[in-house]
Amino acid sequence: xxxxxxxxxxxxxxxxxxxxxxxxxxxxxxxxxxxxxxxxxxxxxxxxxxxxxxxxxxxxxxxxxxxxxxxxxxxxxxxxxxxxxxxxxxxxxxxxxxxxxxxxxxxxxxxxxxxxxxxxxxxxxxxxxxxxxxxxxxxxxxxxxxxxxxxxxxxxxxxxxxxxxxxxxxxxxxxxxxxxxxxxxxxxxxxxxxxxxxxxxxxxxxxxxxxxxxxxxxxxxxxxxxxxxxxxxxxxxxxxxxxxxxxxxxxxxxxxxxxxxxxxx
Amino acid sequence: xxxxxxxxxxxxxxxxxxxxxxxxxxxxxxxxxxxxxxxxxxxxxxxxxxxxxxxxxxxxxxxxxxxxxxxxxxxxxxxxxxxxxxxxxxxxxxxxxxxxxxxxxxxxxxxxxxxxxxxxxxxxxxxxxxxxxxxxxxxxxxxxxxxxxxxxxxxxxxxxxxxxxxxxxxxxxxxxxxxxxxxxxxxxxxxxxxxxxxxxxxxxxxxxxxxxxxxxxxxxxxxxxxxxxxxxxxxxxxxxxxxxxxxxxxxxxxxxxxxxxxxxxxxx
Amino acid sequence: xxxxxxxxxxxxxxxxxxxxxxxxxxxxxxxxxxxxxxxxxxxxxxxxxxxxxxxxxxxxxxxxxxxxxxxxxxxxxxxxxxxxxxxxxxxxxxxxxxxxxxxxxxxxxxxxxxxxxxxxxxxxxxxxxxxxxxxxxxxxxxxxxxxxxxxxxxxxxxxxxxxxxxxxxxxxxxxxxxxxxxxxxxxxxxxxxxxxxxxxxxxxxxxxxxxxxxxxxxxxxxxxxxxxxxxxxxxxxxxxxxxxxxx
Numbered sequence: 001x002x003x004x005x006x007x008x009x010x011x012x013x014x015x016x017x018x019x020x021x022x023x024x025x026x027x028x029x030x031x032x033x034x035x036x037x038x039x040x041x042x043x044x045x046x047x048x049x050x051x052x053x054x055x056x057x058x059x060x061x062x063x064x065x066x067x068x069x070x071x072x073x074x075x076x077x078x079x080x081x082x083x084x085x086x087x088x089x090x091x092x093x094x095x096x097x098x099x100x101x102x103x104x105x106x107x108x109x110x111x112x113x114x115x116x117x118x119x120x121x122x123x124x125x126x127x128x129x130x131x132x133x134x135x136x137x138x139x140x141x142x143x144x145x146x147x148x149x150x151x152x153x154x155x156x157x158x159x160x161x162x163x164x165x166x167x168x169x170x171x172x173x174x175x176x177x178x179x180x181x182x183x184x185x186x187x188x189x190x191x192x193x194x195x196x197x198x199x200x201x202x203x204x205x206x207x208x209x210x211x212x213x214x215x216x217x218x219x220x221x222x223x224x225x226x227x228x229x230x231x232x233x234x235x236x237x238x239x240x241x242x243x244x245x246x247x248x249x250x251x252x253x254x255x256x257x258x259x260x261x262x263x264x265x
Numbered sequence: 266x267x268x269x270x271x272x273x274x275x276x277x278x279x280x281x282x283x284x285x286x287x288x289x290x291x292x293x294x295x296x297x298x299x300x301x302x303x304x305x306x307x308x309x310x311x312x313x314x315x316x317x318x319x320x321x322x323x324x325x326x327x328x329x330x331x332x333x334x335x336x337x338x339x340x341x342x343x344x345x346x347x348x349x350x351x352x353x354x355x356x357x358x359x360x361x362x363x364x365x366x367x368x369x370x371x372x373x374x375x376x377x378x379x380x381x382x383x384x385x386x387x388x389x390x391x392x393x394x395x396x397x398x399x400x401x402x403x404x405x406x407x408x409x410x411x412x413x414x415x416x417x418x419x420x421x422x423x424x425x426x427x428x429x430x431x432x433x434x435x436x437x438x439x440x441x442x443x444x445x446x447x448x449x450x451x452x453x454x455x456x457x458x459x460x461x462x463x464x465x466x467x468x469x470x471x472x473x474x475x476x477x478x479x480x481x482x483x484x485x486x487x488x489x490x491x492x493x494x495x496x497x498x499x500x501x502x503x504x505x506x507x508x509x510x511x512x513x514x515x516x517x518x519x520x521x522x523x524x525x526x527x528x529x530x531x532x533x
Numbered sequence: 534x535x536x537x538x539x540x541x542x543x544x545x546x547x548x549x550x551x552x553x554x555x556x557x558x559x560x561x562x563x564x565x566x567x568x569x570x571x572x573x574x575x576x577x578x579x580x581x582x583x584x585x586x587x588x589x590x591x592x593x594x595x596x597x598x599x600x601x602x603x604x605x606x607x608x609x610x611x612x613x614x615x616x617x618x619x620x621x622x623x624x625x626x627x628x629x630x631x632x633x634x635x636x637x638x639x640x641x642x643x644x645x646x647x648x649x650x651x652x653x654x655x656x657x658x659x660x661x662x663x664x665x666x667x668x669x670x671x672x673x674x675x676x677x678x679x680x681x682x683x684x685x686x687x688x689x690x691x692x693x694x695x696x697x698x699x700x701x702x703x704x705x706x707x708x709x710x711x712x713x714x715x716x717x718x719x720x721x722x723x724x725x726x727x728x729x730x731x732x733x734x735x736x737x738x739x740x741x742x743x744x745x746x747x748x749x750x751x752x753x754x755x756x757x758x759x760x761x762x763x764x765x766x767x768x769x770x771x772x773x774x775x776x777x778x779x780x
Binding site for chain 2: 534538539540543545546547557563564620621622623625630631633634636639640643644719721722723726735738747754757758761766
């Protein structure tokens with residue numbers, strides 16, 4: 001099945017956010033389909049967090065419409081979207097064990113109680129952390145905690161999963177191994193992922209599609225389809241080529257200096 | 266494995282040596298503190314005779330207190346008053362603290378009342394409690410509770426403010442119901458604050474009970490101390506005060522310390 | 534919420550105190566009706582004796598607090614410089630923290646026979662441990678974070694104190710001072726009542742109470758609270774704002 005024929009999961013039309021007279025998000029139109037891995041790439045301060053607040057259902061936009069599956073959000077009749085969220089930091093409850101952390105999210109989801117145990121076991125083993133089921137989060141390493149956080153997002157039968165720079169606080173070796181596993185995990189669970197990142201290379205490596213934003217107030221500068229088949233290799237020269245291509249494209253709209261471009265390349 | 270056995274012994278030995286070192290320096294610090302306090306006391310008892318009792322006579326008096334029924338009767342009465350007021354002030358103060366920490370309107374409303382309540386000197390509370398409900402157990406209970414609760418409220422409120430709002434956002438994103446947010450997300454964060462507040466509330470209660478009993482009750486440790494003072498029996502004042510302070514200190518450390526350990530298991 | 538709404542809620546709380554007072558007056562024998570108290574207020578305020586008594590209490594608080602702050606500073610400084618002396622002093626601080634103010638007042642009266650030194654010393658004794666603990670934490674923090682920096686930039690001693698150390702420790706000083714100040718007013722009243730003072734707020738309040746002069750009890754309390762709140766919000770918090778205006 002090609003992406004075009006799969007159902008739409010998250011669709012934004014003419015989306016705008018402003019605080020008083022100050023615009024944070026200019027105008028966004030995009031459509032994300034079932035099973036897609038879409039990266040969102042923008043310069044710092046372009047309004048990404050405002051956008052995330054809207055598409056996670058936390059805050060109504062000033063203008064425009066958001067659809068999740070068939071339902072329009074922020075209308076009086078609509079329920080908040082069911083989604084998974086992987087934050088920059090793990091945001092686990094440190095006074096609950098891994099299993100209890102997952103259960104508290106499951107309890108608020110529509111997953112029937114009899115399926116919990118099996119699901120938790122399955123997801124934990126996919127993420128290679130089955131042995132930590134009854135551990136306190138503070139006893140785990142940063143990478144392990146982030147794995148639990150990903151497990152929580154996958155567990156709740158989410159319409160889609162938001163990942164807000166989930167690897168940025170990990171050391172490079174840990175980030176690499178998790179990054180490498182991430183695409184496989186998402187394919188196995190047929191998850192739809194919106195992945196926010198600062199790293200162009202990470203976006204190229206992970207995503208099917210990259211929404212490249214302009215400087216704030218954010219608009220879509222380009223809806224870029226990554227021209228690489230899977231599986232990909234993070235150190236592959238072709239990734240570097242695509243990365244360099246994107247850097248060239250965003251140089252003008254992001255106002256990158258020559259030095260910065262060199263640093264990125 | 267063999268290299269492990271070669272490598273591991275020096276580490277524990279070093280650690281052990283250091284902790285023993287720390288231990289002896291702590292003990293000698295305690296000894297220096299104790300001896301210097303006794304020297305100051307002794308000097309005081311010579312310079313300000315008879316207003317500061319001598320050390321041996323105070324200890325004899327303490328022994329007498331510890332074996333007297335009247336003392337333990339007063340002690341039990343006072344203990345009951347302290348515990349009742351401590352419980353009431355902790356609960357009321359914590360409830361109001363959580364409420365105003367979470368709700369801006371409630372905070373704006375209670376803020377000036379809190380400032381007023383904190384500015385009232387403790388004897389005023391007991392006197393007004395007596396004016397309102399007469400001399401009796403109730404007046405002391407009200408005065409102690411009203412004097413202590415605002416401190417609890419302040420501690421709890423500032424910790425509600427300082428909570429991890431990242432976790433609130435997580436709870437919202439995952440649609441955790443309100444009850445779960447309070448019970449599983451907010452309250453565990455407040456446990457250390459509750460414990461601090463309880464410690465504070467207990468310490469304040471037993472210190473204030475002396476004032477309350479001296480001014481408004483015919484019996485109890487505070488009244489006993491004040492009576493001895495009126496009869497200028499400084500030996501009795503000192504002995505009763507020292508026993509009471511040490512007993513309360515032990516209780517604070519023992520009971521609250523144990524509670525603390527139990528509730529903060531997840532921290533390490 | 535806008536500041537105006539905030540003030541509205543605060544004002545409402547204060548307004549509700551009046552009916553609460555009326556209610557209390559009508560349901561108890563000894564609590565006076567607010568109107569009676571308000572009527573007596575002008576002559577009470579016009580009486581110079583009122584002010585001389587408040588002035589005496591104020592002087593005791595100021596002297597005791599000053600002593601307590603200095604002692605707290607010294608204790609905190611020693612505690613952060615020497616581990617051993619710090620632990621020894623720690624016991625003194627704990628002992629002072631654990632002494633009920635009524636007992637301190639009784640002992641001071643016995644020793645100093647109601648002289649002014651006695652009152653000031655009680656206030657100092659009760660407030661100094663709070664200053665010591667608060668400042669110790671501040672100094673320890675400053676040491677950890679700032680020593681390296683000032684070494685790197687080769688600042689002179691004075692410049693170090695003025696630009697690096699003072700701004701860093703100032704918040705701790707103010708927090709400790711606020712606690713100590715609030716406590717000082719409470720302690721002085723206990724000390725005046727238990728220390729059988731002839732003058733000062735506590736003495737007058739206790740005198741009015743024992744002679745059942747109810748209106749006077751209320752008047753003293755009102756005036757006292759206004760002064761404490763003015764000292765806290767009108768002086769200390771303003772000074773704090775002034776010092777931290779760069780924030």
